[in-house]
Amino acid sequence: MKLAAATPAAAQVKADELGQIPVLMYHRIMVKPQQSLDRSTTELYDELTRLAKDGYVPITAAQFVSGRIDVPAGKHPVVLTFDDSTPGHFGLDAQGNPKPDTAVGVIERVAHENPGFRPVATFYLNKDLFGMDELQAAAGLKWLVQHGYEVANHTMSHPDLSHLTKDQVHKEISGMEDEIVKMTGAHTTTFAYPFGVAPHKPAWAEKLDGSYAFQGIFLAGWRPSVSPFDGKFDRWAIDRVRSEGKVKEDDCKQFCSTAWLDYLDKHPDERYTSDGDPNTVTFPNVLEDRLAKPYRAWARVY
Incomplete structure (x- = not known):
């Protein structure tokens, strides 16, 4: 044909x-980082502003795996993912607005300053939801969903799934799924492996009848993802890129977000252009x- x-x-x-799409992986967002995986609110603001200036438009992980990538012509999709539902990701102030020193607060600010930069991201949740009590968490998740953010599954307690039995894997994932469904009324679409590590049989994490059935699973990798339309795309092992500058640790001079964004800027024929x-x-x-x-x-x- x-x-x-x-x-x-x-x-x-x-x-x-058919070009590459950066799926950026964030952990704790803090005013003053304490550990190597932490990113400061200033670093997050600077990276998101760079993405906006470079013509990137955020989409959720769910939109990405579905292949319904709706961004303007000439623009480039990017997926922002935040693991572990820590307090620096999201919180609401007394007026019901996102706290400014959280990831959502920063995303909303960058979107306001850069028309066309869509304020969406995917949050991979553990049982401790942003340090909130149950009522706050339920209100928080509803706010996120109503404003176009994706809430997704990251297990109850963030274990290394490779060390667990089939039943233990199911319990970790289905337990978190039950919590999310209870608060939002909807099942999740995507999953991210804690530590980027699959269980003994990856199929255990993909689907459990009556509980969860994901459309895509994300790793903790070191390179942009291939396009979902590429024959090499594997929806059960999707690469992500750690957000970090060009530092020596973990080969970030070559394999973390700043290095990869520089690379795609210099090789525009290799990135996804809508x-x-x-x-x-x-x-x-x-x-x-x-x-x-x-x-x-x-x-x-x-």
Whole structure:
């Protein structure tokens, strides 16, 4: 089957929806970081502002794995993920607004300062929800969902799943799923492995009848994800990039967010550039062999 031709507008912006998408991984957000994985509110503000200036538009992990990537033509999707539901991620003040020194507060500020930068992110939750009591947590999760943020599953107690039995894995994930459903009325779409480590049989984490059935699972990797339309995309092992500057630790000079964003800036032909239409997948015709077969009917080439 010959692939359909791209629109002139999509060709003009050099759309490439088989390009790489950064899925950024954050842990604690603090005014003054204490540990290596922590990021300061200033560092988060600076990184998000850079993304906005570089033409990135946030989408949720759920939107990413579904393949419904709706960002303007010429822009680049980015997925912001926050693990462990710590207090620096989210909190509401007495007026019901996000506290300014939290991740959500920073995201909202950057979106306000940069029209077109969508204020959304995905929060991978453990049982201790942002340091809130049960009533606060229920109100908080509802606020997040109502404002377009994704709340997702990260197990009850953040164990290394590779050390657990099948029943223990199910209990950790289904317990957290029950908590989220109780507070939001909806099941989660995606899951992130604690420590990026899969259980003995990954299928244990993918689905449990009557409890959870994820559409994608995220690792704690060191590179941007391939496009969900790429034949190499594995929805059960999606790469993420740790948010960090070019420091020596953990090869961050090459494999953390600042280094990867620099790389994609210098190699724009390798990153995902939207055609502006979530119903089509546009890319240069020389990349046809990379397209996953289920998306051939969506494909547009130039």
